[in-house]
Amino acid sequence: MKVDERRLLRDRRIQLLMGLLLGGSLDKITPILDPERGYRYPEAERLLEGEAEETLERLEDAGLLEREFCGYLALCPRCGSPRVEREExxxxxxxxxxxxxxxxxxxxxxxxxxxxxxxSLSDQLIIPRILEFLHERGYRAESxxxxxxxxGVRHSFDVVARGRGEEPPTIVIDIALEEGPAGEEEVKEIFAKVYDVNPYKAVLIAVPVREEAKRLAERYDxxxxxxxxQRALFKGLMKAIPSVExxxxxxxxxxxxxxxxxxxxKTATVLCDLGEATAEEVAERTGRARAVESSYLNQLVRMGYLKKERRGRRVLFSVVI
Incomplete structure (x- = not known):
C-alpha cells in the first residue's frame, strides 16, 4: 500500500465517506450548482468541510474513487462567475x-x-466492516x-445502531484513527455527547488506547x-456489543x-409505581409537561431501563420485569 493511501485511511472523515459510499446510503458523489461558487459537493462537504473537492481528487489519485464526467459548467470568461444569462x-x-x-x-x-x-484494501476500511458487523447482529445502523x-442539541456519532421496535436501546460508536494512541481527550469528547444522549451503550474505537484513557472510559461506562x-477489532466488538436477540x-x-x-x-420512580403508562399519564403524576416526560422516558428506553410499544394511537412505556 502506498504511504499516501495509508495516511488517507487514517483520516476518520474519509472512513465515514467511504462508509457512506459502500454502505448503500450513497452510490456516488455528485456536484450541484451554486450561484456563488459555481458548484459544490454537498455530501462530501458534510464530512470533509472545506476540503471536499481536494480530498475527492486525492482519493481518486489513490485509486479509491473513480471519476466520471457528468456535464459542463458555463462560466464568465472574464471573472469566472457562473451567474450568466443569455441576451441579445x-x-x-x-x-x-x-x-x-x-x-x-x-x-x-x-x-x-x-x-x-x-x-484489496478492505482490511483498512473500518466503517464498512463495522456496519456489516452490526447488520449481521440484527441492528439497523447508519454512519x-x-x-x-x-x-435539544443534535449530536453526531460516527455510527449509530438501533435494534428492533419503535425506540429500541441505542448504541453509539465513535472512532479515533489519528496518528498516536487515543488519550483522555478522545474519551472526554465522546462522553460529553453520551452524557446528553444517554444511549444503551457507547463504544470508542481507537488504534490504540492509552491505559489512562481506558481507565477513564471504564469510569464513564x-x-x-x-x-x-481486524481480528482485534471484531473480537472487541463481539465482547462490547451483544446481538439484538x-x-x-x-x-x-x-x-x-x-x-x-x-x-x-423522578420519571423512573413514577413509572415503577404505575408499571405501564403513557407520557401524559406520567406527566400527571410528576407535574411536568408531557413533552418533557416523553423526552425523559425515551432516554430511559435508550438506556435499556424501559420498553416502549405502540398500541393503536397510544405509546406505552413499561418497566423491565
Missing part, C-alpha cells in the same frame, strides 16, 4: 456585467468507489448518525475497543434508581 449579442455576467460572445466551459465530475481497489440529546488489526434490559432496582440523575429518577 451574447451572454451577460451577473457579477462583472461583461457581455461575452462565448463562455468558458468547465467539466464537472462525479465520483464512485473503485470497488476492485476497495476490496454517520445523529441523536437529539436531553438538551464507555467501552474502549482497540483496533490494532441478546440485548439485556436493565432492571430498575434501588441501586439503578440511585445511579440516575434526579430528573430521570
Amino acid at each position: 449579442g451574447g451572454w451577460r455576467c451577473g457579477r462583472c456585467e461583461a457581455l461575452e460572445r462565448e463562455l468558458e466551459l468547465r467539466p464537472l465530475y462525479c465520483y464512485r468507489p473503485n470497488l476492485d481497489r476497495v476490496r 454517520p448518525g445523529e441523536i437529539r440529546g436531553e438538551s 464507555i467501552e474502549a475497543v482497540e483496533a490494532g488489526d 441478546k440485548v439485556e434490559y436493565k432492571t430498575l432496582d434501588v441501586m439503578s434508581l440511585l445511579s440516575l440523575p434526579d430528573h430521570l429518577r
